Amino acid sequence: MTKKQAGKSKDFDKYYYYHRSVQSPANDVKFLRKTYKQIRGEAPETLREDFCGTFSICCEWVKLKKHHQAIGIDIDPEPINYGRNNYYTELKSSEQERIQIIEKSVLAKDLPQADIVAAQNFSYYLFKTRKELLEYYKSAYAGVKDGGIFVADCFGGSQCMEPNEEETDHGDFSYYWDQDSFDPVTNEAMFYIHFKRKGEKKREKMFTYDWRMWTIPEIREIMEEAGFKETRVYWEGTTEDGDGDGEFKAVTKGEDCEAWVSYVVGLK
């Protein structure tokens, strides 16, 4: 099915709408490359995308430079197969041969190493205890080559501490980010993604995330406990209207925003 067909098909292709609403893999890979170069003073080659889902970041990574190699790891065959049938097939064969997809847990012991290990879209928030998160960060540490980096995105702000639903109009459809709950005792929160195509009923709970809201200081401390010699926080700049401008810079102090997204980078 082409992208145009996916938008019109009677069958609802949730990954197609997820991609249009949530993902920007072409920007993500530029940030990863730039950050590695700033820290190491040389260019990276290999990227390991943990919790890769449809592995769109792997696909953009091998497109970005001829020598780039990507490894994607996810436990669920459903998004992996979607990526194989929709994104992988769009690549040239010289790009395809530089991607390796591994259907395993990110906690598996025998995963390959890379210059950059990335955990995107807050996927590690599914680990709800310090012990589990430490185990994952240790696995990420083992997966980073000496001198390499681990990049984990994170989000927060006062808006994430209460139930709320935000609609984004994409013209032919709406995307809803629905925070259903927040428990201040455990910091656990339940999120859903809903979609509504124009003229159709709202499709509820197309994606569900049962997460713990980790804070930046917790993430940094646990990364350091896992072995990273240093951690840096990359905070997003703001436009004149007060929105995020998509440019992330290393900071030692953040801003008190209602909702923010940032990256914590661990250096090995």
Ligand SMILES: C[S@@+](CC[C@H](N)C(=O)[O-])C[C@H]1O[C@@H](n2cnc3c(N)ncnc32)[C@H](O)[C@@H]1O
């Ligand atoms: C929030 S989605 C993010 C997918 C992708 N990174 C993205 O940005 O769209 C979380 C992904 O983590 C995967 N996952 C959950 N537990 C995992 C585990 N222990 N090991 C590997 N993948 C896991 C799920 O199958 C799912 O594809």
